[in-house]
Amino acid sequence: MDQLQSQLRGKIGGKKYLLVLDDIWNEEWEEWVSLKELLVGGAKGSRIIVTTRSLRVAKITSKCQPYVLKGLSDDDAWSLFKEIAFEQRSINPTFVKIGKQILERCGGVPLVIRTIAGALSFKETEKEWSSFKDNELARISQNEGKILATLKLSYDHLPSHLKHCFAYCRLYPKDHKIHVQTLVQFWIAQGFVKQLNPSQSLEEIGFVYFKDLNERGFFQEVGERYSWEGLTCKMHDLMHDLAESVAGTESSIVDSNEIASKVGEKCRHISIDPSLIVLFKGKKLRTMLHFPNYERNQNMNDEIWDFIISNYRCLRVLELNGLDFKMIPRSICKLKHLRYLDLSGNLILRSSQRAFARYKICKL
Structure with a gap:
């Protein structure tokens, strides 16, 4: 630890720096004070940016008023929703009306909008859209604490085989780069992939499973090449939380x-x-x-x-x-x-x- 502290001081000593600490959850005030003591050697004008979903962390780490990120504007939120939900259908006025009512419940949160819109893109009738709005979505509050519950709506509407595949991803650590080919091989080994079409290999069917989940917004940072070998992706932290929730006691990171x-x-x-x-x-x-x-x-x-x-x-x-x-x-x-x-x-x-x-x- 002494060597690490010495190296850190050597890096920032007398220099103007910008340090970004992303997605912080540690709420121990003493540990934050200890960290600050290591960072005081920088030149005037140095800055530290902390991002967090915990208001307590924001208060502990900042001497100034925290900047609370707001959701997307109505126009930007609709633009994102429309791009995903109406990707493969004509924009029907009735669908637009229902879609905007659903969008009000998304709170301008991009991940929620992408996920809900992804689920709706697979529903083809006005009745299905209205049922989603009046039944499942009506039970969800708009406040921030219900984001996970809103995301779970999309999970609830997955076919059973995709539910198993998504929950299995709970085994990866947060922010881990997932190799898609290996993930599909895990699914096959567990018996999640069903070969209904003899002309397709299990690997090909498993890759279709992955694409279905990705199109519904369950993965992010998917590689540009949509080929089989070498493709990687990640899961958003909230999606990882959802996978942990639905996996329950059957899966664990130890x-x-x-x-x-x-x-x-x-x-x-x-x-x-x-x-x-x-x-x-x-x-x-x-x-x-x-x-x-x-x-x-x-x-x-x-x-x-x-x-x-x-x-x-x-x-x-x-x-x-x-x-x-x-x-x-x-x-x-x-x-x-x-x-x-x-x-x-x-x-x-x-x-x-x-x-x-x-x-x-x-x-x-």
Whole structure:
């Protein structure tokens, strides 16, 4: 920490700087004071901008009046709504009237407008639009605290197979760059993708699922090329909150001993540091993901391997990339339901271990 503080002072000492701290949630006043003490060495005119959805954070971090962002103007809100909701239909005066009434409930929030408009773009009759306005939307208040409930309306109108696929995305950390091809392979491994048309592969059908969710506004920052390989995307923080809400107790991100010990036995899908898996109580895991976090000790010893193989025979997805282990126990073949195995990034993994590729679909 002393070295980091010294490096920071060296970077800003005597220099005029602009520092943006985006999406801050820490409400501890003492920690903010400690941070400010490290930032006082800049030249006159230096500025710090903090963005947050917490009014308490805004008050703690600012000596001036916080600037509260307002929603879009009526004209801009309608322009965005119209572009999405009427993309594939002629602009009927009756649809326009209903659409503007629905838009009043969106509070000018772009994400809400995009999501609601995306849901309506798949409804083809005036009756469906009126039903959406009079029934589902009528139960939602306009105040900011109901944004998540408004977004959930679009989730509620998804086909069941897309609901499973969206909720599964809760396993990714916030602001994580999602590789679409890998995400689709996860969906396939879990049995979410149904091959109704024999002329299409499961991968092609899964990619259609992704495009359907994207067109409804559930993803953002989708790569410019709409091709299969190399395509990435992200989820808005509020969409991630929605995925967490609808996933409930079946999915969890486990990044501390406390969370690991609290996750219930009904949990089926987890993102976890392998060293914490021994604290997990459930026995019916279907997904175990690992997103490298270099703040923790990355290791994978025989004891952890044995624990996973002995306790989680229902695993369908096992991703253990970026860990430091040399050998894979032959007992891994007892995981008879395993459909996706990722061991990439383990640079010292012995080449002889690659023989496991003939037992499972592997990524090495």
